[in-house]
Amino acid sequence: MVGRKTQTGLVGRALQLNRLSRVLDAATGRMAGVALVGGDAGIGKTRIVRELSAIARERGFTVLVGQCAELGDAMPYLPLADALRSPEVASALESRPVLRRLLPGVDTGGPDALSGALAQQRLFGATLSLLGELADQAPIMMVFEDLHWADHSTRDLLVFLTRMLQRERVVLLGTYRTDDLHRRHPLRPVLAELQRLPLVVPVELPPLDDDAMASHLSTLGGGNAGLIGGVVGRAGGNPFFAEELFEAAASGDRLPATLADLLMARVEGLSDTAQQVLRVAAVAGRRVDHDVLRAAAGLADGPLEDALREIVSRGLLTVDQHIGYDFRHALLQEAVYDDLLPGERTRLHMTFAALLTASGGRAAELAHHYSAAHDVRGALITSLEAGRRAVGMGAPAEAHRHFDRALEVWEQVPDADTLTDTTRTRLILDSAAAAADSGDNHRAIAHLRRLRQLVTEPQLVAETNERLAWYQADGDDFHGMAEAAQAAVTAVDTGPETPVLARALATHARTLWIVDRIADAQEAATRALAVARRTGSIDAETAALVSLGIHSEALGDLDRAEELLSMAASKTSGSLSIHLRARFTHSRMQYERGDLEAAAKSAELGLQVARENGLMWSTFGTDLRFLRYLIYFADGDWDMAEKKAAMFGVRVGTPPEAILSSFALFVEVGRGHPVAADRLRWLEPFWGADDLVTYMTRGMAAELALWQGDPATALTHVDAVVAVQQSNDSGLIRISATGLAALADLPPGDPARARGTEFVERARYAATHGPTGLRNGLGPEGRGWAARAEAEWHRLNGTATPEIWEQALAAFAGGFPYEQARTRRRLAEVLLEQGDRARARTEWETAVAVADQLGATPLRHALDVLGRRARFTLRDPAEPVPASILDALTGREREVLAQVAAGRSNREIGERLFISQKTASVHVSNILAKLGATTRTQAAAIAHQEGVTAAD
Numbered sequence: 001m002v003g004r005k006t007q008t009g010l011v012g013r014a015l016q017l018n019r020l021s022r023v024l025d026a027a028t029g030r031m032a033g034v035a036l037v038g039g040d041a042g043i044g045k046t047r048i049v050r051e052l053s054a055i056a057r058e059r060g061f062t063v064l065v066g067q068c069a070e071l072g073d074a075m076p077y078l079p080l081a082d083a084l085r086s087p088e089v090a091s092a093l094e095s096r097p098v099l100r101r102l103l104p105g106v107d108t109g110g111p112d113a114l115s116g117a118l119a120q121q122r123l124f125g126a127t128l129s130l131l132g133e134l135a136d137q138a139p140i141m142m143v144f145e146d147l148h149w150a151d152h153s154t155r156d157l158l159v160f161l162t163r164m165l166q167r168e169r170v171v172l173l174g175t176y177r178t179d180d181l182h183r184r185h186p187l188r189p190v191l192a193e194l195q196r197l198p199l200v201v202p203v204e205l206p207p208l209d210d211d212a213m214a215s216h217l218s219t220l221g222g223g224n225a226g227l228i229g230g231v232v233g234r235a236g237g238n239p240f241f242a243e244e245l246f247e248a249a250a251s252g253d254r255l256p257a258t259l260a261d262l263l264m265a266r267v268e269g270l271s272d273t274a275q276q277v278l279r280v281a282a283v284a285g286r287r288v289d290h291d292v293l294r295a296a297a298g299l300a301d302g303p304l305e306d307a308l309r310e311i312v313s314r315g316l317l318t319v320d321q322h323i324g325y326d327f328r329h330a331l332l333q334e335a336v337y338d339d340l341l342p343g344e345r346t347r348l349h350m351t352f353a354a355l356l357t358a359s360g361g362r363a364a365e366l367a368h369h370y371s372a373a374h375d376v377r378g379a380l381i382t383s384l385e386a387g388r389r390a391v392g393m394g395a396p397a398e399a400h401r402h403f404d405r406a407l408e409v410w411e412q413v414p415d416a417d418t419l420t421d422t423t424r425t426r427l428i429l430d431s432a433a434a435a436a437d438s439g440d441n442h443r444a445i446a447h448l449r450r451l452r453q454l455v456t457e458p459q460l461v462a463e464t465n466e467r468l469a470w471y472q473a474d475g476d477d478f479h480g481m482a483e484a485a486q487a488a489v490t491a492v493d494t495g496p497e498t499p500v501l502a503r504a505l506a507t508h509a510r511t512l513w514i515v516d517r518i519a520d521a522q523e524a525a526t527r528a529l530a531v532a533r534r535t536g537s538i539d540a541e542t543a544a545l546v547s548l549g550i551h552s553e554a555l556g557d558l559d560r561a562e563e564l565l566s567m568a569a570s571k572t573s574g575s576l577s578i579h580l581r582a583r584f585t586h587s588r589m590q591y592e593r594g595d596l597e598a599a600a601k602s603a604e605l606g607l608q609v610a611r612e613n614g615l616m617w618s619t620f621g622t623d624l625r626f627l628r629y630l631i632y633f634a635d636g637d638w639d640m641a642e643k644k645a646a647m648f649g650v651r652v653g654t655p656p657e658a659i660l661s662s663f664a665l666f667v668e669v670g671r672g673h674p675v676a677a678d679r680l681r682w683l684e685p686f687w688g689a690d691d692l693v694t695y696m697t698r699g700m701a702a703e704l705a706l707w708q709g710d711p712a713t714a715l716t717h718v719d720a721v722v723a724v725q726q727s728n729d730s731g732l733i734r735i736s737a738t739g740l741a742a743l744a745d746l747p748p749g750d751p752a753r754a755r756g757t758e759f760v761e762r763a764r765y766a767a768t769h770g771p772t773g774l775r776n777g778l779g780p781e782g783r784g785w786a787a788r789a790e791a792e793w794h795r796l797n798g799t800a801t802p803e804i805w806e807q808a809l810a811a812f813a814g815g816f817p818y819e820q821a822r823t824r825r826r827l828a829e830v831l832l833e834q835g836d837r838a839r840a841r842t843e844w845e846t847a848v849a850v851a852d853q854l855g856a857t858p859l860r861h862a863l864d865v866l867g868r869r870a871r872f873t874l875r876d877p878a879e880p881v882p883a884s885i886l887d888a889l890t891g892r893e894r895e896v897l898a899q900v901a902a903g904r905s906n907r908e909i910g911e912r913l914f915i916s917q918k919t920a921s922v923h924v925s926n927i928l929a930k931l932g933a934t935t936r937t938q939a940a941a942i943a944h945q946e947g948v949t950a951a952d
Contacts, residue, residue, distance in 0.1 A: 010051050011219065012212025013044065016203050020052050023171055023201050024059060027139050032165035032199065034172045036147075036191065039205030041331050042240030042259070045175040048205065049143060052173070061139045061171075062088045068149040069285050070330075075364045076153045076395030077102050079144045080127065092133050096126045098614060101393060104362060117437040118577055118618055119394030120153065124160045125617035131161070131170050139169040146330065147176040148187055152397035152438065155190050162194055163649050163657060164617075178204070197651045207237020217246050240329055263335040266316065273299070274307040278316060281325060282336035283348040289324040292359070296351050349373035363389050367402060376409040377419070383409075384420050384427070387434070396437035403431035425451065425460055432467065441475030459500055461491035466504045469511050482511040489524075502532035502540035509547045522551050542571045542578050546585050553589055554770055556777045565589055569602065576613055580606060580620035587627055594780030596635045596815045603628040622656070626663045633666050634781070636817040638854045641667045650679050655690040658683055662696035669704045670818060672857035676704060691724045695731055702738050707858035711745035715752060718742060722762070728769045730778065734785040736763035740792035748895050748913055756796045763789035784812035784819055791826065798892065798915025798923075800830050802839075818859075821850035825863055829890055832870050835926055841872055886946050888930045894948065896923040900936055901943035 010017060016037075023033035037045050053063045064086050066079025081102040084093060093100050098119075134140050144150065144158060161172060181188050194200045208216065213232045216239055227246070235242035244262045267275060280297045281288045294304050308325070311317045316332060317325040327333035340348070353369035356362075357378075363386035370378035387402030410416050410424050417423055428451045436444035448468040455461050465488035472481040488504035505528030512521035525547040532541035545568035552561035568582035583606030590599035603624055610621035625644065632641035645664035652658045662683060668676035680701055686693040698717040705714035718739035725732050739759045746753050767786040768775050778786065787808035794800035805827035812819045824847035831840035844867060851860040866872075869887055886894065899909040909920040924936065933939040 010044075010048060011216040012208040013048055013051075013205070016205060017048060017051060019201060019203055020048070020173075021055060023173075024052070024056055024061070024139075024141070027061075027141075027169050027171045028059065030167045030169055032168045032170045032172075034162045034165075034194065034197075034200045035174070035203055036194065036200060037173065037175045037203045037205065038178045038191075040179045040207075040238065041177050042238045042329065043205045043207065044239045045177075045205060046145065046329075047239070049145070049173060049175060053141065053143070056139075056141045056171075059139070061141045062086075062134060062137075063141045063143070064089065065143040066145065067286065068144065068146040068151075068154065069287075070149045070334075075362070076151050076390050076393055076398040077123075077157065078151065079154055080157065083142060089130070089134070092130050096130060096614075098123050098126045098394070099130060117396060118615060119392065120156075120396060120437070121394070121618035121621070122614040123394040124157060125614055125621075127157060128161060128164050128617070131165070132168050135169040139171070141171040141173060144172070144174040147174045148180045148185070150187065151395070152186065152401075153395040155187065156397075159190060159194065159653070160617075162197065162199060163651060163653060165199070166649065193653050197653070199651060208239060208242075209237065213237060213239070213242055217242060220246060240331065259331065260335045260338070263332050264339055266314065267336060267339075270310060270314065270316075271307065273303055274310045277304065277307040278311055278336055279340060279344070280348060280351075281317065281327070282333050282340070283345065283352060286330055286333050287320060287324055287326050291323075292352070292355055293325070295355050296348065346373050350375060353378060362386075364398070364402070367405070371405065376412045380406050380409050380413050380416060381419060384422070387430070391430075391434060396434045397440075400431055400434035400438055400440070400443070403427055403434060407431065425455055425464075429463065429467065432471070436471050436474070441471050441477065444471045445475065445477060458491045458495060459498070462488045462500050462504050464488075465491065466500075466507050470507050473507075473511055473514060478514060482508070482515050482517070485511040497531050497535050499532070499535045499537035499540060502528055502535055502537040503543075505531060506540045506543040506547065509544065513547065513551070518551070518554075522548070525551065538571055538573050539575045539578050542568050542573045542575075542582050545571070546578075546582050549585065549589070556770075556775065558589075558593055558777065558779075561589055562593075569605070576609070576615060577618070577620065580610060580615065580618065580624065583609060584620050584623045584627065587624070591627065591631055591634070592779040592781065594814055596631055600628070600631045600635070603631060619656070622660055626660055629663060630666070633670075633818075634816055636815075636850075636854060638667055638671065638856075642671070650675065650682055652682050652686075655686060655693060658686040658690060658693045659696070662693055662700070665697065665700035665704075669700050669707070670858070671855050672707070672861075676700075680704075687720065688724070694724050695721050695735070699731075699735050699738065702735075702742065706738070706741060706745065707862075709745075711742040712752075714742040715739060715746075727762070728766060728775075730766055730770070730775075730782055732766035733763045733778075733782060733789060736760070736766070737785050737789035737792055740789055740796055744792055744796040753796060756793055760789060760793040780811065780814055781816060781819075784808060784816060784823075787811040788819075788823065791823075795826065798910075798913055798919050800826075802827060802830050802834065802836070805830055817850050818854055818856060821847040821854075821856070821859060824850075825859070825866065828866060828870075833890055833893065833923065833926055835929060837870065840870065844870070844872055886931075886942075886948070889927065893923055893927050893930070896920060897927050897939065897943050898948050900924060900927070901940040901948055903940070 020035050020037075023035050026033050037048065039045050053065070056063050064083035066081070066083035068079050069075060083089070084099060084102060131140055131142065144154070147155070147158070150158075158172065158174065165172070176187060176191070195202050210232050213235060214228050217228045217231060220243065231242055231245045235245055241259050241262070244259065244266065248262060248265060267278060270278065277293070277297050277299070281293055284292065284296070294301070297304060299307070308317070312319060315328055318328055320326045337345075349369045350373040353366055353373055353375065356366050356369065363382050367379060367382040367386045370382050383402045383406040387399045387406065390396070390399035390402060407424070407427055410427070413419060428447055432444040432447040435441075435447065445468060448464055448471070451464050452468065455464055465484045469481050469485035469488065472478060472484065485504065485508035489501070489508050492498060492501045492504065505524050509521045509525035509528055512524055525544050528540060529544035529548065532544055545564050549561045549564035549568060552558075552564060565582065565586040569586040571579070571582065573579040573582070583602065587599050587602035587606060590602055606624040607616070607621070607628060610616050610618065610624060615621045616625065626648070629641055629644040632638070632644065645667050648660045648664040649657060650661065652661045661679060665676055665679060668679065680697060683693060683697040687698060688694060698721045702714040702717035705711070705717065718735055721735045722732065722739075725735070736759045740756060743753050743756050743759065763786060767778060767782070791800060791804045791808045794804050805823060809820060809823045809827060812823060824843040828840040828843040828847065831843065844863060848860065848863050848867070850856075851863060869890060871888060889897065895913060896909060899912055904912065906920040906924060907917045910917045913920070928936075928939055931939055931942050933942060
């Protein structure tokens with residue numbers, strides 16, 4: 001028999017290895033990267049990863065490796081837990097208990113433990129910060145092997161890291177089998193999503209060509225050209241298959257027809273004891289601990305060690321670093337496992353279940369073995385425990401899977417209630433909660449709708465209906481939502497007051513608000529507050545205070561809203577999600593009132609809570625971060641705003657990411673950064689799919705188009721935003737003002753300019769009508785945009801006066817320096833048109849100073865143009881001296897001059913340009929003064945000399 005050699009270099013994979021090495025190069029230069037290596041089983045994925053790992057270590061990388069396992073998607077975060085066992089991570093784990101809990105033997109509870117979605121968001125944030133901390137010391141390569149077996153939470157983690165990593169020295173590397181990815185495989189959509197991102201480098205390993213395969217086999221030693229040629233012809237370019245064929249052929253064995261037969265032929269060449277040991281190991285999975293294998297095999301140390309030495313010498317098992325053994329290839333483990341007889345397989349799974357139960361094994365692994373052993377009692381107990389542990393680990397998808405498996409066998413276990421210390425109803429509620437936390441609201445709703453038909457006890461009826469209504473509201477499944485919430489209240493309304501009633505009332509108030517039953521919603525929230533206080537339900541009290549605060553704000557009673565939301569934010573709720581929501585809502589309302597200083601303090605307090613609890617990446621943690629960014633922007637601290645915006649990923653793939661990314665456009669468009677165009681390209685797929693993203697991105701795209709001198713494109717974006725907004729949405733005020741600005745910038749005679757009335761009426765309606773009827777008031781920013789819309793309406797019609805623009809300037813007072821500067825630009829234009837150069841220069845200089853302070857390049861450029869026309873500034877010596885006397889005229893004055901040159905009267909000019917006869921007369925007077933002409937005839941002569949003509 002030919003002895004197996006260890007290959008020291010890759011053959012036929014230079015192209016793929018070079019692509020992967022470039023990802024390492026980029027990470028060294030602080031550009032994070034993700035590589036996804038796919039290929040058929042046995043094609044060499046693990047080998048190329050090992051080669052790349054060796055290269056990475058030579059370059060100073062820390063390499064962390066995690067292995068997914070085929071345990072039916074039951075073990076959450078298994079590859080992450082595997083990677084965290086590396087000694088290089090130990091010190092960084094000390095400050096991250098949420099990650100330490102993933103390690104075997106560590107309790108998932110503790111005083112700071114969370115559950116469900118918040119626990120997952122905390123874990124994701126902790127993993128990101130861990131990689132960032134390690135990468136500050138040395139570049140990191142983290143490997144996820146066999147992603148085709150990855151659990152749901154691991155797939156979500158990979159997507160999260162791929163989107164959040166940007167300038168860190170981190171490489172994520174994943175491998176997967178392409179031949180395992182059937183049409184409905186859960187990894188397929190993840191790969192499709194990731195491979196669209198420029199950060200991701202897909203690497204497909206094709207079969208080796210004949211020359212490369214021959215070279216590969218020759219490195220294994222022995223054999224002759226004829227033998228190698230025969231193997232190459234049969235291997236189909238698969239290195240693992242070729243190696244097995246080569247081994248068998250060199251030993252003179254008959255060559256089986258399939259790879260499975262070939263692998264089993266290798267196994268059958270072992271002694272009986274070694275075969276038995278290998279079969280036992282296959283039931284454990286890809287990896288098995290030595291002590292567990294010894295106990296399961298039932299052998300004394302001597303015979304066991306002899307058998308293992310034989311197996312290892314044949315290259316079927318390898319010794320791993322954790323005092324155990326790995327199958328050399330997953331295909332070998334699968335072949336041995338599949339060859340087991342049904343009874344043998346059941347017995348061995350039961351053996352492992354008993355051993356792991358006695359040694360305190362992980363609940364998910366126990367559930368796998370008990371299920372495979374058809375022990376429904378053990379499967380129920382361990383599945384329930386695995387689900388609870390998954391909840392504590394922040395793996396709600398796996399928790400839902402385990403709870404559902406427990407439900408499947410519940411009826412088969414006579415004493416299930418006593419055995420598990422729970423009820424089937426409670427288990428269904430837990431499963432629904434886990435489904436909702438994992439984002440599967442439809443599954444949660446389906447569970448609860450079935451449960452409604454089963455429960456009769458009032459408290460359970462209330463809890464079931466209240467959760468159903470809540471999930472329907474979260475999932476935009478509004479049909480029957482208010483009815484379910486009402487049913488929850490009715491179920492417990494006649495009995496003593498309880499926290500369940502308080503929560504049912506608070507949820508009912510929320511659903512009534514969504515369906516526009518405003519008075520009923522306020523009544524329900526008021527009662528919820530009273531019941532919550534009497535029953536000591538802090539969560540329901542906070543939720544009711546937030547609802548009442550939002551109601552008061554919508555009704556225009558901002559002082560009452562401030563009082564209510566301040567009380568809500570000061571509560572130390574048992575639910576961090578509710579607490580953070582209160583903090584965010586309070587800060588958001590203060591921002592919209594124009595109290596930027598108070599809003600900043602409130603946002604910082606909320607961020608402190610999020611930071612202390614590891615929830616900066618939670619839903620409201622993220623909301624608070626972009627609100628703090630918005631306050632920086634509005635208050636004129638654009639350097640800090642830009643620093644915050646750098647954390648909002650450009651490469652987005654989900655609506656929440658798109659919303660966060662869209663806010664960065666404020667400072668990027670305002671400063672004229674080229675990245676704004678790239679960000680808009682990534683956000684474009686979400687236009688129309690999410691109303692908020694459409695409003696944010698297309699609104700800012702319209703402003704970008706205006707700065708670029710393209711009002712027609714700006715108008716297209718404005719129309720798209722208007723199409724998805726409610727007529728009473730205050731956001732319509734700003735977008736209507738932007739639309740009016742676009743109309744005013746269109747050339748005279750463009751038929752679209754006639755749409756001005758449509759836009760100004762829309763802004764006026766939104767400014768005076770809210771969701772509850774007549775709007776009682778707007779904050780400073782809303783008032784500023786309403787005044788801006790009116791001023792742009794007058795600019796469009798040529799009727800703008802300094803007083804009109806001064807009203808817009810006054811409305812933005814007390815903050816919003818950028819909007820003040822933009823308004824001053826237009827005010828200076830009108831002052832110039834009326835001949836008040838001194839005041840115009842004052843406004844212009846103030847706007848220039850603000851633009852320079854902010855780094856608002858597009859605004860500064862527009863002010864430069866205005867300044868040159870008005871001769872406020874000295875030209876750059878490098879610029880050519882202007883040859884035209886018309887440089888002193890505004891754009892509108894040039895239009896009027898063209899009409900004068902055509903011999904038209906002031907009345908005719910007004911009709912042509914859609915301005916009043918009086919305004920036309922004022923423009924003509926200003927033109928004569930600027931040109932030094934004493935008559936219209938002289939002005940017309942100058943116009944003809946300069947080539948100014950009027951369109952017919």
